[in-house]
Amino acid sequence: MFKKYLFIIVCISLARGQEPGTGTAVNRAVDYTETIVLVDKNCIDGEYILGPKESFFEPNDFPSIQDLVDSYNSNNYMAFIYGVLERRYPTGKSIIEQAGGQSAVDKWLWNSGSASSVLSQLGLVVHEIGHGIDQTNPENWYFISLDPNGNPLSFTTPGMHGEITTSSSPMYSIERSLTLDDDQNWKRPPAQSSEITTSNEWGDGPFGCDENYAETYLNGDPYNSTFEGGDQGYNMLIEEVVQYINSIACAYYFQDYYRASSDRHAMYTWLWWNERYLRKIRTENTDQYEYLFNNTKWLELILTLWGRAWLYLSTDFPGMQPDSDYLHQLVQQPEMLSEIQRIRDACGCDNPVELLPDQTGISDETVNNANVKPVSHFNYPNPFMNKAHISLVLNHKQDVRLDIYNSKGCMVQTLCNGQLDKGTYAFVWDGRDSNGAESSNGVYFYRIKTDRSQYKGKLIKQDGTR
Numbered sequence: 001m002f003k004k005y006l007f008i009i010v011c012i013s014l015a016r017g018q019e020p021g022t023g024t025a026v027n028r029a030v031d032y033t034e035t036i037v038l039v040d041k042n043c044i045d046g047e048y049i050l051g052p053k054e055s056f057f058e059p060n061d062f063p064s065i066q067d068l069v070d071s072y073n074s075n076n077y078m079a080f081i082y083g084v085l086e087r088r089y090p091t092g093k094s095i096i097e098q099a100g101g102q103s104a105v106d107k108w109l110w111n112s113g114s115a116s117s118v119l120s121q122l123g124l125v126v127h128e129i130g131h132g133i134d135q136t137n138p139e140n141w142y143f144i145s146l147d148p149n150g151n152p153l154s155f156t157t158p159g160m161h162g163e164i165t166t167s168s169s170p171m172y173s174i175e176r177s178l179t180l181d182d183d184q185n186w187k188r189p190p191a192q193s194s195e196i197t198t199s200n201e202w203g204d205g206p207f208g209c210d211e212n213y214a215e216t217y218l219n220g221d222p223y224n225s226t227f228e229g230g231d232q233g234y235n236m237l238i239e240e241v242v243q244y245i246n247s248i249a250c251a252y253y254f255q256d257y258y259r260a261s262s263d264r265h266a267m268y269t270w271l272w273w274n275e276r277y278l279r280k281i282r283t284e285n286t287d288q289y290e291y292l293f294n295n296t297k298w299l300e301l302i303l304t305l306w307g308r309a310w311l312y313l314s315t316d317f318p319g320m321q322p323d324s325d326y327l328h329q330l331v332q333q334p335e336m337l338s339e340i341q342r343i344r345d346a347c348g349c350d351n352p353v354e355l356l357p358d359q360t361g362i363s364d365e366t367v368n369n370a371n372v373k374p375v376s377h378f379n380y381p382n383p384f385m386n387k388a389h390i391s392l393v394l395n396h397k398q399d400v401r402l403d404i405y406n407s408k409g410c411m412v413q414t415l416c417n418g419q420l421d422k423g424t425y426a427f428v429w430d431g432r433d434s435n436g437a438e439s440s441n442g443v444y445f446y447r448i449k450t451d452r453s454q455y456k457g458k459l460i461k462q463d464g465t466r
């Protein structure tokens, strides 16, 4: 557990990642030395992590659905499904409505006997129905969310027509299973099946990586005539990213009724494969890479999905942990993150600023409000990791409150509560609670509130003996 959080810090702290410039040189295949962040507050991935009609709720703020659970009637499961989604994940409701409602649900909901059973299946139901609506349009668009008028926020991305690997369509020009040939594949764990025929078969990574997903989605021999999942091109990889965001959103929003971790695990897997695919075409298939970069819709789609995925992945609440932290680390390797940064660069985002964990984008006025700006919130790396440094830059005089919370949401300590003049301030949390007692090691959060803004961030408390 601990290593996982530590790794986040390492990655965020690494301002510069190096990429060995391998393969065919295109203009973007040079050594990458620009600043890399996980989610860029100043770019599309930071702006559109929420659909315009969505709100992001922390578990303590989830709208109650207990009345719907208590009055559940298996004859009216549709009213229940719409009711709970409307309150917590309206995008899911919209997906079902677009697919025709009950007839679509009936294809995927296998047990409507109880409210808890339905809730445990919601992620799968929305995911599968989401595939269905994305396939109904011949242009093969991706439905993401709703716009403020209730219209679909969706992407129609070019180059995806055709269904087989022999298609001349640009985005089919390499199969996603060819990522099995890349220099990342050895990091996978030993796969559980012998069906992988493309290349290295499996990697040497530790337990817990993508064995459950690769077998279904990545594996397949693009050179034989049998059409398999892995033979499909980039569009179907992205299609799964779209739907796994729906899966993980449902897992997140209904975590108080059921606990699922595999959705999070899958999300990491898809993001890692996406990075690998981008790198593969950048270095080995220049035509497809150029095609991608010349189509703004593709760039916007990739960044939108990237940001939305991390909205849920950045939450640290019981039941949302991945099966292991290994995939989490693979996705955040600097050379992998640089693939996303290249896309941001192509969108003109040349001032990357990390979007802090738990910050939400479009609905959060702090994004456009520079009254207060934490400039440093981690104390890494040094032997005094039980002290956290939090700095603020204030553009004008204002009321500021800075509190530390533990992972259960209980306030531990207040570092500041009063009016501060314009200027730069540094606060240190010594790891003690308001009674002066040493807090246990673990994850903490800080929250900065001003007149008009709110910032949250994560802190790691760790003594020097771990």
Ligand SMILES: [Zn+2]
Pocket: 127, 131, 240, 243
């Ligand atoms: Zn799927």
